[in-house]
Amino acid sequence: MRSYISAEERLLITVRYLATGCYFSDIHYDFKCGQTTAGIIVRETVKIIWDKLKNICMPEPTEESHLKTAEGFMKYANFPNLLGAIDGKHIRVIKPQHSGSEYFNYKKYFSIVLLAICDANYRFINIDVGCYGKAADSTINECSEWTKKIRQGNYNIPNARPLSNNGVPIPFTFVGDEGFALSQHLQRPYAGKILPREKRIYNYRLTRAR
Numbered sequence: 001m002r003s004y005i006s007a008e009e010r011l012l013i014t015v016r017y018l019a020t021g022c023y024f025s026d027i028h029y030d031f032k033c034g035q036t037t038a039g040i041i042v043r044e045t046v047k048i049i050w051d052k053l054k055n056i057c058m059p060e061p062t063e064e065s066h067l068k069t070a071e072g073f074m075k076y077a078n079f080p081n082l083l084g085a086i087d088g089k090h091i092r093v094i095k096p097q098h099s100g101s102e103y104f105n106y107k108k109y110f111s112i113v114l115l116a117i118c119d120a121n122y123r124f125i126n127i128d129v130g131c132y133g134k135a136a137d138s139t140i141n142e143c144s145e146w147t148k149k150i151r152q153g154n155y156n157i158p159n160a161r162p163l164s165n166n167g168v169p170i171p172f173t174f175v176g177d178e179g180f181a182l183s184q185h186l187q188r189p190y191a192g193k194i195l196p197r198e199k200r201i202y203n204y205r206l207t208r209a210r
Contacts, residue, residue: 005033005041013038014045058124063156070158070172072120077209079175080163084117084125085210086176086186088137091129105133115140117174120209137179141186150185157185175209 005013013031016022017038024035024042031038061069066083073082090111095103103110111133117125128144141147149155160169175187182188189206190199 005031005037010041010045014042014049017042018046058126061125061156063158066156066158066172069119069125073209076120077205079205079209081161081170081172082175082209083157083172084119084174086115086117086137086141086174086180087210088113088115088140088179090114090133093133102132102134109133113137113140115144117146137176138181141176141180175206177210 009031013027013033016030017024017027024038027033027038028035033041059065061083069083070081073079090105090107090109091114092109092111093103095110103112105111105113112129113131113133113135115128115131115137117127119125126146128140128146131140131143146155150157158172160171162169171184173185173187178189178191180186180188187206189203195203
């Protein structure tokens with residue numbers, strides 16, 4: 001078995017694994033390295049990529065960047081004081097050993113969950129990834145680092161602003177679907193099929209923003 005694997009080949013192994021979802025046994029045959037070694041290489045390389053690029057590709061939001069995001073949602077979705085759209089995505093995985101039903105989701109397959117906040121241009125602002133597939137989006141959001149920072153006043157959210165010159169100041173918020181819990185900083189659609197006109201318009205605007 002090989003005694004040295006270069007940085008370039010480590011990156012190639014990692015990209016191959018991330019792009020194809022192949023087994024480590026495939027990497028073993030293609031790159032002539034052990035399956036355990038391949039797993040270690042992928043984990044180490046992914047951590048290095050994240051540590052080096054996270055503040056470049058997905059920096060901590062500032063008050064200025066929040067306001068720029070709000071301008072985008074107002075321009076493209078006609079939704080004021082909006083800082084991001086939140087939703088979850090299930091990423092299919094092979095059932096980990098001894099995990100029971102932790103990763104088994106409501107769609108009837110095993111997964112981990114990616115919960116993300118996106119701006120009006122579909123770019124990630126923040127993510128929370130790795131929760132069990134059985135966890136609900138609302139539960140993950142409640143436990144996320146950004147929710148903790150919002151509650152502690154450490155997420156650089158701008159002060160409330162009126163929607164018109166003479167209006168009452170309205171807080172800046174995020175939007176999610178009906179699976180999320182309503183809060184001061186998270187709006188969700190009105191429930192029900194028969195709604196008054198103003199609530200139907202609100203749901204339409206919120207759906208456009210999501």
